Amino acid sequence: MLHEIEGKFKDECGVFGIFLNNPENDIDAARTTFYGLYALQHRGQESAGIAVSNGRRINLYKGVGLVSEVINAQHLEDLKGHIAIGHVRYSTTGESGLVNAQPLVFHYLNGMVALAHNGNLVNTVELKKRLATYGSVFQTTTDTEIVANLLARYSQDKMEDALAKCMIDMKGAFALVIMTEDRLVGVRDQMGIRPMCIGNLNGNHVLASESAALDTIGAKFVRDVNPGEIIVIDKDGMRSQQVINSPREAHCVFEYIYFARPDSTIDGINVYQARRSVGRQLARECGIDADLVISVPDSGTSAALGYAEEADLPFEEGLMKNRYVGRTFIQPTQQMRELGVQLKLNAIEEVVRGKRIIMVDDSIVRGTTSKQIVQMLRNAGASQVHMVVASPPTKYPCYYGIDTSRREELIANNMDTDQICDFIGADSLHYISREGMRDALQKSYPFFCDACFSGSYPIPAESVEV
């Protein structure tokens, strides 16, 4: 799989929702959701789906694959209605496949509900046990189904009250979009671990995982959904309920380092500027004598530009990425697998030959990919390769919706920096310090979750199914 070749933390999920105030509006809810999901494709490539309400019932189309593979023009024609939600998925909790594709649509006491979820609950075992004693049965292995069952359990209450009770029960990271026949709801966990923002498209409300999706459909950014807040949008407009006031926030710092699009702004921080600032900080911390700076494209590029700027060195494209390797990439044969990263990246010999290279990447997970890239640069004639990493050593797994390797597979859990440098075959290896990253992002750590570097988990993982 592509991700195995990349050796990166795996993306999570993306959610999108739109409510059209006027059903006669010439904006098409399903089509807009399609383009919103298209903009969020980097957050999940295994399945995609769109559910639409016409005010009387909810229709759904979902499948395994990229948004453009799953949803075609005929599906969009068939998905008529004025409210829509959509989801792109990379499997974290639950196996991949159609059964776990979202949105999930179900009937409960008050009608139909569609749910799409980004994140991971950390008390799923306890919640499932509790729900099972009330007679709940589970068809999928997703957290989303647990949320659906919780919602059904509180169906005597009106939707906002039921959701408020669910929020108190649910521990962990979640950004949810929920649709009934007549309303759209957005919910964000109490620490804001996973992102969600609100947009306005010609007077119509939109919810999205990232602001880049708003730009793509021509919507204006309104604000982020606050941690612990429920946003309800119906024919009377938008209203907010602040259900939980957490003493701290814990926005996932990896969104800024790697996951999110550089053109997104999340919780007041533009991702591109954050990465560039981290690159500048790295240059101040490292002080390496070299000829040029290159990046491992694409997620290392903004930081590499910042590094080059601060170090007053040229930035060049020393590695070229094949941008057309998609999810449907045919499983490589053993011989091709051995080629590893070359399927995805190639060095430009004319750029790197005879040069002392600083190579910037966003993170090192297992180290095998970095090792191959360093070797690739040496084969192309680089005289020195210094690896610079725009995050601290990744030592701990994530329980909040990011598919990290297991702890024992994380190279920084097993080796110190010098040993990792030897393993990847670089001339030197530098990680940004935690303090440096905090300074670069201009926020103190309680604003962020950085548990995969620090082991300091903002929400204890009480009972996680693995």
Ligand code: SF4
């Ligand atoms: S543990 Fe790491 S990847 Fe997971 S939410 Fe925290 S910062 Fe993000």
